[in-house]
Amino acid sequence: MNIAYYDAEQVERLLDYPGCIAAVRRAMRSLSESGKAQPLRQIVRIADKTMFGVMPGDLAAIGSFGAKLVSVAEDPARPGRARHRGVVVAYAADSAEVEAIADAEAVTAIRTACATAAATDALARPDARVLAIFGAGTQAETHIRALRHVRAFDRILLWGRSADSIAALAARLSRDLGIAVEATTDGQRAAGTADVICTVSGSAEPILFGAWVRKGTHVNLVGSSMLGPVEVDSALVAAGRYIADYRPGALAQASELAVARDAGLVTDDHVVGEIGEVFAGTLAGRESPGQITLYKSLGHVVQDLAATAYLHRRALSEGITP
Template sequence: MHEGRDVRIFGADDVWSHLTYEACIAAMRDAMVAFSEGRTPSVPRTFLDLAGGNMFGAMVGSLGEGDMFGAKLINLFPGNVRHGKPSHLGLVALFDPADGSLSSLIDAAALTAIRTASASAAATDALARPDARTLAVLGYGEQAETHIRAILTVRPIERVRAWGRDPERCARFSDRIAACGVSCTPVVDIAGAVAGADIVCTTTAAVEPILYGRWIVPGTHINVVGFAGSDAAEIDADLVLRARYIADSRASVFAEAGEFRSLLRNGVITDAHIVAEIGDVYSGRATGRICDDDITLYRSLGHIVQDLAAARALVDLASGTALRSVRL
């Protein structure tokens, strides 16, 4: 008779309590180096289109031979943001590489929020100028807040400017950011928010460009993070052309980054416009920023190895902590 095994359950509160940005940023660096070196087997993620522009996705992968493997089942409901709910909902399942048994189930909304921001912060640390002090964030949802918190760990940010479509919500968001220990000013137009900013993060559900290259000054670093779709684009063609474009995954950019795909399809750019994957920048095999005047762009599409690395960091940090478990 099968004896069963205890499976640890990490709810959203458990993830927020135990997974620190510092630990997750380090995990993102290591994971993306391994990914770019071809040491993390995975399969392309798949999405099922649902009513109302929503999607259900599945991501499957491994952190390497003899290391943990798992899957992420994720629902993308962009409209949730309007109701104060996470746009990403689901779970991450981790399996024991020794015998294949299920070891942990983790709330995907909280894990995704922290790991996405941590991946951007790791990229910011590698690509932004060391003297960066001003951060502009487009959006006022959960990812906007986690990006501010994560980037504060890698740069001495003195000023944050926030933009969102609803000025009242943006003002409330800015007040909440005061808890991060940095001043945040709500700005009514995007051009004003990004004017002269050292770092810009786009964290919106926009499917057409809201950020234009003509607004970006030399030396800026940009994290493009928002809604991903093969024909969607938060940024315009000019910004893609002006920037040193660095991917989390080349394959993901070719499949899902609308702003890149349209230029590639029309022959304006070639595959070579991707300077490197971020893992190659971390390892020193490629150069991200060459000079202070470069505009650097990190294209965040998300990858299962990031989820698994964040999950492993969470499990390690929570080791010895009494958490809920079920016998399966």
């Protein structure tokens, strides 16, 4: 049996942003419409700074099942930051054979941003023009690259604690993308100016506060994917129309929601539904121009399977032999 393997370089070349946005949008709609319970992400702590994550599941819409297997450990080249090393293993449902394996770090970086872009397209105001990114790592870059495909942003603000790091990233993205990316260490100013905000830092403590966010803003909560790290305060959680990627996952593993719930500010009913329902038209997304909308991205393996299937099809159509 010949199993296709795609390394990080091949993933980055084949997994284009517009195609991946469409693929994850279809995957999330299928997830919500299927009504089939999916296993939640399992995290095993190996050492103080090393975790092992297992994300199994299936996506009937494309006849695929499989899992993402990743280690999360500190990156020696970037002290204080982590890398996700591993693979996405996609099986063909009809034969139950492994069809493709892809570098998980590259897939995750792109598909997460594309899922955010799809959600933003559905939930942000049509006239949104200012984007603020809170964080300065890989997800900050991929989110800027992805979100420009769903809104015509004329201003992009990049927030981080290190002025030097964000200035360097902003300058590179401005040059590479031909758009103005402005670095700032003033989170309140960035949030108060933005129409769309993405938190992609993985911060242990809130970096974005409800008092900073204007009415009508759409906020994507992305950086915390397990109980523990909390990127935004409970006031913002309580103020927004809260839509999850996968509701059972959010109820069990969304840290900001858990903190607000433990404080008695919200209940499980605060999670009004899933983004796939919004895509399908069975759940209202934004209900009014002045409403604050929240999309909680924990990440789901159907996004990985859909992205891997898409890049595998592209490779086959282009005659690429991995």
